[in-house]
Amino acid sequence: xxxxxxxxxxxxxxxxxxxxxxxxxxxxxxxxxxxxxxxxxxxxxxxxxxxxxxxxxxxxxxxxxxxxxxxxxxxxxxxxxxxxxxxxxxxxxxxxxxxxxxxxxxxxxxxxxxxxxxxxxxxxxxxxxxxxxxxxxxxxxxxxxxxxxxxxxxxxxxxxxxxxxxxxxxxxxxxxxxxxxxxxxxxxxxxxxxxxxxxxxxxxxxxxxxxxxxxxxxxxxxxxxxxxxxxxxxxxxxxxxxxxxxxxxxxxxxxxxxxxxxxxxxxx
Amino acid sequence: xxxxxxxxxxxxxxxxxxxxxxxxxxxxxxxxxxxxxxxxxxxxxxxxxxxxxxxxxxxxxxxxxxxxxxxxxxxxxxxxxxxxxxxxxxxxxxxxxxxxxxxxxxxxxxxxxxxxxxxxxxxxxxxxxxxxxxxxxxxxxxxxxxxxxxxxxxxxxxxxxxxxxxxxxxxxxxxxxxxxxxxxxxxxxxxxxxxxxxxxxxxxxxxxxxxxxxxxxxxxxxxxxxxxxxxxxxxxxxxxxxxxxxxxxxxxxxxxxxxxxxxxxxxx
Numbered sequence: 001x002x003x004x005x006x007x008x009x010x011x012x013x014x015x016x017x018x019x020x021x022x023x024x025x026x027x028x029x030x031x032x033x034x035x036x037x038x039x040x041x042x043x044x045x046x047x048x049x050x051x052x053x054x055x056x057x058x059x060x061x062x063x064x065x066x067x068x069x070x071x072x073x074x075x076x077x078x079x080x081x082x083x084x085x086x087x088x089x090x091x092x093x094x095x096x097x098x099x100x101x102x103x104x105x106x107x108x109x110x111x112x113x114x115x116x117x118x119x120x121x122x123x124x125x126x127x128x129x130x131x132x133x134x135x136x137x138x139x140x141x142x143x144x145x146x147x148x149x150x151x152x153x154x155x156x157x158x159x160x161x162x163x164x165x166x167x168x169x170x171x172x173x174x175x176x177x178x179x180x181x182x183x184x185x186x187x188x189x190x191x192x193x194x195x196x197x198x199x200x201x202x203x204x205x206x207x208x209x210x211x212x213x214x215x216x217x218x219x220x221x222x223x224x225x226x227x228x229x230x231x232x233x234x235x236x237x238x239x240x241x242x243x244x245x246x247x248x249x250x251x252x253x254x255x256x257x258x259x260x261x262x263x264x265x266x267x268x
Numbered sequence: 269x270x271x272x273x274x275x276x277x278x279x280x281x282x283x284x285x286x287x288x289x290x291x292x293x294x295x296x297x298x299x300x301x302x303x304x305x306x307x308x309x310x311x312x313x314x315x316x317x318x319x320x321x322x323x324x325x326x327x328x329x330x331x332x333x334x335x336x337x338x339x340x341x342x343x344x345x346x347x348x349x350x351x352x353x354x355x356x357x358x359x360x361x362x363x364x365x366x367x368x369x370x371x372x373x374x375x376x377x378x379x380x381x382x383x384x385x386x387x388x389x390x391x392x393x394x395x396x397x398x399x400x401x402x403x404x405x406x407x408x409x410x411x412x413x414x415x416x417x418x419x420x421x422x423x424x425x426x427x428x429x430x431x432x433x434x435x436x437x438x439x440x441x442x443x444x445x446x447x448x449x450x451x452x453x454x455x456x457x458x459x460x461x462x463x464x465x466x467x468x469x470x471x472x473x474x475x476x477x478x479x480x481x482x483x484x485x486x487x488x489x490x491x492x493x494x495x496x497x498x499x500x501x502x503x504x505x506x507x508x509x510x511x512x513x514x515x516x517x518x519x520x521x522x523x524x525x526x527x528x529x530x531x532x533x534x535x536x
Binding site: 052054055056057058059060061062063065066067068085087088091092094095096117119120121126129133134161165171172174175176190191192193194195196197199201204205206208209215216217218219220245246247248249250251252253254255257258260261262264265266267268 | 325326329334335353355360362363385388397401402433439440442443444459461462465467473476483484485486487513518521522523526528530532534536
């Protein structure tokens with residue numbers, strides 16, 4: 001199987017394979033917009049969750065088996081609905097559908113922001129990062145609009161612009177971009193801006209309810225708080241109508257703290 | 269609510285609060301071993317999943333409400349079973365059980381390794397990282413033994429040694445340590461070794477099965493492959509009977525690639 005997974009050789013000029021997934025589910029308007037935006041740039045194959053999987057982070061399915069079903073959702077595009085998480089979709093696509101690594105993996109367009117700390121909770125971005133672990137260049141797209149009737153025109157323009165650039169040259173073995181698009185008409189967008197992830201988090205306040213048996217249950221809610229005043233962050237870029245582009249990595253080592261601990265830790 | 273969540277003041281010398289969670293579920297032997305190992309170092313409160321949540325990564329529960337149930341599992345220790353993910357447990361513990369930030373959050377001891385790339389799939393480590401986002405010092409522990417009858421003696425020794433050091437001084441605002449313990453008798457362990465995350469991944473091969481209706485389903489399986497020959501990695505340390513300690517961060521920005529992209533990206 002390992003052999004079959006190798007990226008397409010460069011000798012024969014094959015059409016690039018574009019794998020598309022998301023976390024809102026295969027019927028979400030955002031993924032349709034993404035498929036439309038890259039038509040003509042390669043052979044598109046969609047493998048996406050059969051139901052919403054927002055907030056699934058980098059979850060994989062261990063305790064349950066996974067199902068794949070070929071579906072007809074996008075005109076002229078091969079598409080598969082998967083019962084698992086966004087990360088499962090990428091793994092299954094490579095092993096069981098494409099039987100090779102795609103030339104690029106796209107995720108989204110997510111309905112809602114994935115800037116700053118959201119990258120860590122986001123199924124959209126985890127799918128992209130999973131591809132990067134596999135040395136597949138990847139881009140996750142998110143629009144700052146939760147509405148099912150959101151306008152994806154700007155997102156589509158910048159998605160195509162980015163995909164063309166990434167397909168055109170080898171930028172990095174583990175390229176993974178977290179792209180967020182502001183809620184603004186396309187003509188007001190100022191262009192792509194390369195950023196770092198803002199330091200921000202959610203202040204949780206679980207909403208408490210009682211069920212008909214008078215037992216308590218909780219809904220996760222939270223207020224977004226940005227602690228980062230930097231003008232090089234994704235949050236700043238989005239507020240100023242730039243499309244934010246944060247390169248993301250999967251080496252989570254905190255090197256600065258590593259050096260400090262090496263000096264100070266009692267080891268036995 | 270924000271006020272109630274502040275860390276305990278330093279004026280009154282209160283007993284430190286130790287929050288303990290895991291991803292194998294509140295009845296797993298590993299969490300019991302962890303609770304035992306830190307007895308006497310502070311007030312312990314356990315908030316852990318009511319069922320196994322391995323591989324949940326940084327998933328949070330959005331589409332369903334969460335339940336909390338006080339349980340009697342550990343002698344003399346307040347304990348709550350939570351219907352959500354490990355990350356949900358940390359969030360709920362702070363907001364609804366402790367009503368303040370604990371002085372430290374411990375996760376584990378996980379039944380099985382969480383070194384190298386496993387950090388990104390691990391519910392154990394995601395719980396710890398969630399605490400670090402909240403400026404709660406945290407440590408995740410994992411033993412390289414999946415067995416329900418695993419020997420946690422070595423893990424317990426090093427857990428206590430580390431917790432004493434972290435409680436004793438303010439090392440870093442967002443301290444999060446990924447600690448793995450080799451499968452070896454305690455007397456053969458060479459001590460703690462500060463490491464970086466090895467570059468490794470899984471080669472997936474989904475196992476294919478047919479259900480009684482002749483429909484196909486898949487089980488995730490994979491072979492671990494380490495590409496990293498460095499002697500400063502967690503994988504190397506564990507092979508050489510060290511307890512690996514990798515400091516982990518939640519800023520996923522790939523800074524090296526950021527600089528490169530700033531020079532080369534066509535932005536409009």
